[in-house]
Amino acid sequence: MDEVRTPQAVARWLDETDGCLDVFVNQLDAETRATDVPHAIDIQKNIPIYSGDNVRELASDVSRRRALLSEWTAVLANGAGAIVIKQGMADLDVVDRASEVFDSLIQQEKAQSGGGGDHFAKAGSNDRVWNALEKHCLFDPANFARYYSSDCIAMAAEAWLGRGYQMTAQVNRVNPGGTAQTPHRDYHLGFMLPSQTLDFPRHVHAMSPFLTLQGAVAHCDMPLESGPTQLLPFSQRFLEGYLAFTREGFQDHFATHHVQLPLSKGDLLFFSPAIMHAAGNNVSSDIFRMANLLQISSAFGRAMENINRHRMCLALYPVLLQAQQMGSIRAGEVRNAVHSCAEGYAFPTNLDRDPPIGGLAPKSQADLILDALDNALGADEIADQLDQLKQRQQP
DSSP: OOOOOOGGGSOOSOOTTOOOHHHHHHHTOOOOOGGGOTTOSEEETTEEEEEHHHHHHHTTOHHHHHHHHHHHHHHHHHSSSEEEEETOSSOHHHHHHHHHHHHHHHHHHHHHHSOBOOSSSOTTSEEEETTHHHHHHHHOHHHHHHHTTOHHHHHHHHHHHOTTOEEEEEEEEEOTTOOOOOOBOOTTGGGSOHHHHTTSOHHHHHHGGGGEEEEEEESSOBOGGGOOOEEOTTGGGOTTHHHHTTSHHHHHHHHHHOBOOOBOTTOEEEEOTTSOEEOOOOOOSSOOEEEEEEEEEOTTSOOSSOOOHHHHHHHHHHHHHHHHHHTOSOHHHHHHHHHHHSOOOOOSOOTTTSOOOSSSSOOOHHHHHHHHHHTTOOHHHHHHHHHHHHHHTOO
8 A cells, every 4th residue: 555645744945965966867867859849840868959930930820829839838848858949049130139239248348347257167267147027128129129029939938937927138248268167057956055955845846946036148159068958857947956956976976977068059958947947168269158137037926136127117118119110010019018028917016005906916017018019109298107006016
């Protein structure tokens, strides 16, 4: 007779000795089969590869879109833990202009303060722009609108996080000779010392990966010598990873078993924050490997960066309104851009001043922007509405 596992019989907190290397290695003994990923055009090193053109074709078909999103959810949760979308960015001119913006920001910040650092790499190995989302939007809102109108970015975020997700982005440029990062997991629990993760019960260790999605937009061709992201497929399934991955045995196993895929400019990589990963060594002599790292948060969690979305909305709205009136952007692309800019969740708010009217929640910032675009409100009118919302939400 099987043992009855009562709640009391199941350990609810991890111990510092938890996390067996042999169990971890056994969990990695898995394979991505073609039947698991019917929408993929290829499988390389267990990671399914998708066509950006195919994804965009499915974007406006509700049932086929949901089937693809369900496939991605399964891959990220229980499959290899990562997907690649080839030519995920439809217009490489948009990517090139964004690269110019990011290069300008890097130079400005180096001149002002020496530039940004990295969590998991040696100082001086790379150049990083924190809060690249807001800085990009304010520097060139027209380019921001085209960049984040991407169906592929929006659909990957929706597949893992659902509606109301919060976009953040950090540009990382690994220069020739730049060394690899230490293999790690990402935010939330991944940004704590292993001992600190013991302050959270097991179910939080299981929940943390479902609060964020990691992504990267390739801003140049990334052959293997340039050091594209190292990944350990299926490692996101190991519950004790936040506690154990810094140990020597796990680091050694990663060093000998990780995989890397070359990327082309405009390709997208998305992966679970719980997959063991690291930026690779750039052993090239002339490739300045630039990626826009997307860290996308659930509406129900706390994003890593404080974003002034109010200011971003004021900058982006006139651009979207003009593009919409000229017919140069599709309705779905407008929604994608708004969701990458505006706050899509109505809470927290001050319910005395901002009560739900006609529903269970008041209108969010994104709701106001989309309604204003539908009604072709002027920039001054939406600015006034956003100011009023900001006042209503104050404590």
